[in-house]
Amino acid sequence: MQNKIKSKKSRASNVGWICVAAAVVCAGCSTEGYHKSNAAAMSMQTAAQEVRAESQALELTMEGLRNLVNEPGADLRRPYKHFSSSLAELVVASNRTETTGKRMEERSAAYLQAWDRQLGLIDFDHVREVSQSRKTEVANHFEAVARRYQESQAVMKPLISYLQDIKHALNTDLTSPGLESMKGVAQNASDNAAKVHVALDALISELSNSSSRMSSIAYQQARPNQQGRQGQEN
Numbered sequence: 001m002q003n004k005i006k007s008k009k010s011r012a013s014n015v016g017w018i019c020v021a022a023a024v025v026c027a028g029c030s031t032e033g034y035h036k037s038n039a040a041a042m043s044m045q046t047a048a049q050e051v052r053a054e055s056q057a058l059e060l061t062m063e064g065l066r067n068l069v070n071e072p073g074a075d076l077r078r079p080y081k082h083f084s085s086s087l088a089e090l091v092v093a094s095n096r097t098e099t100t101g102k103r104m105e106e107r108s109a110a111y112l113q114a115w116d117r118q119l120g121l122i123d124f125d126h127v128r129e130v131s132q133s134r135k136t137e138v139a140n141h142f143e144a145v146a147r148r149y150q151e152s153q154a155v156m157k158p159l160i161s162y163l164q165d166i167k168h169a170l171n172t173d174l175t176s177p178g179l180e181s182m183k184g185v186a187q188n189a190s191d192n193a194a195k196v197h198v199a200l201d202a203l204i205s206e207l208s209n210s211s212s213r214m215s216s217i218a219y220q221q222a223r224p225n226q227q228g229r230q231g232q233e234n
Helices: 002-030 034-070 077-119 125-171 176-181 183-214 224-233
Strands: none
Touching: 034 077, 034 125, 034 183, 077 125, 125 176, 125 183, 176 183
């Protein structure tokens, strides 16, 4: 009797595992096609948000450096600590942006692989050719966006390194003459930061537009004046 009970439990367990496996397979099927497209679009939208956060962190860092060099006040330690903490946050934002970019490339590649699988299911040559042409167009766009993303991060890294050098130099020479000697260096950093800002702004716009084009869902965002009115009404 006990052996029969164990046998029934074993069969029930096997059935349970089969159901779980079937559910996993079905879940994998449900992520094909436009689901992959939406995932790629969402990753681009997330990347745009991360780049925007990185750009804001850069602006705060440069503001901290300008205040430190030009208007330090009586206690030089306070603006120096503010500049240092802002720079540390910029490093974190830059690393996060780099990680998000890699995830975006992974989502884009997964979408193109799903597209290839769907192409294999199309019978009529004309339909397949049209879809293949669109896939090539989308793949080229993905590649262009990824390249611009990588280029923006490539110019950010040396700028951060330059700012860190300024921080190290002032760490041992946090004096009025020391700040005076760094004014030219700080201005050079500011000029380079302005160029990086232009590149980041262009990247944010391209990522947002690409996300809208790739998604099967139309995301609507309230305009700034609408958000202000909503805040007043609430």
